[in-house]
Amino acid sequence: MRIVALLFAASLIINSLDTASAQSATAAAPTAQQLVDRGVEFLRKSQADDGSFSKQAGPGITAIVATGLLENGIPASDPTVAKALDYLKTFARTDGAIAAEGSKYSNYETCMAIRAFKKANGAGKYDELLKNAGAYVKHIQWDSDEDHPESSDFYGGAGYGGHARPDLSNTTFLLDALQALDTPADDEAVQRALVFVSRCQNLPSKYNETKFPALNPDGGFYYTIAQGGSSQAGALPNGGLRSYGSMTYAGLKSMLYAGVDKDDPRVKAAVEWLQQHYSLEENPGMGDSGLYYYFHTFAKALSAYGESSFAEKDGDKHDWKSELVAALAARQKDDGSWANANERWLEADPNLATGYVLLALSYAK
Structure with missing residues (x-):
């Protein structure tokens, strides 16, 4: 009996220790807001006197950071945000662009700035700027005005700046x-963009009759159909274009914004690809290239999809928000920033990577 009693007592102690250990681990795990707070603290110290972040790269990174701050509840009146917005305003051009004169990235920079100014637009302060910027990005979208009718593989798409590929x-x-400008899904510019988006999917259908889907019909997305087509993840031996994570989440999000129903074959195929390649360790198909862009696109797409959990193909379900927070917590540096060891697409810049993370966390809180 004494042996039984001792074993019972030991089991109670072990269970108690396990419970305490689990509670301690839970208490030690940072919340999304704690990650945000540390990231904001880093950015406040990183901002230049003129309000910019990494100005050598143009205004795009400043726009991303400003949007990340605003999306996490930092008001437009906050000194860090106000200085960033004032800096961005100096790039407002008479043609509506919010970019440096001669910039090769005017679409990217203007679109990022639109998100920041729209979020900060209390009492209509930026109505005129937003109206002009919205008209500009619509104007430089490829369509029949540039001799690219719907049969063209450029049709509906946008490049980095001006009329780039x-x-x-x-x-x-x-x-x-x-979407930030509250443009309805049936708007002509949105529907033109949907044509281009659909042609960047590896799914044979009436929406994509190009040669690539039949060569790799996996339902994922690649970089571009234009100028002969290309994928940042490379090509298959048969000439098919490899799908990869960040573009497949981007394609899914874009279709949802354009009013495509979740039961549409294009959405279903994209979701099935993502179910087969669910990861918060890498950008599937790309490793650590574009990892922080991937985290942002992952979060925004799944938020738009509207499911609190995301199931893999084998049925395993993921609480994607908590898993994203944990993945980002593991990568946060001691100074509160994030940065990619892979320098591709400027992600070694902690201002850019931290801006992407704040945007991702705004969907995970």
């Missing part, structure tokens, strides 16, 4: 900006 990333920036 269109790609899915910049087209989703355009759709983000139009």
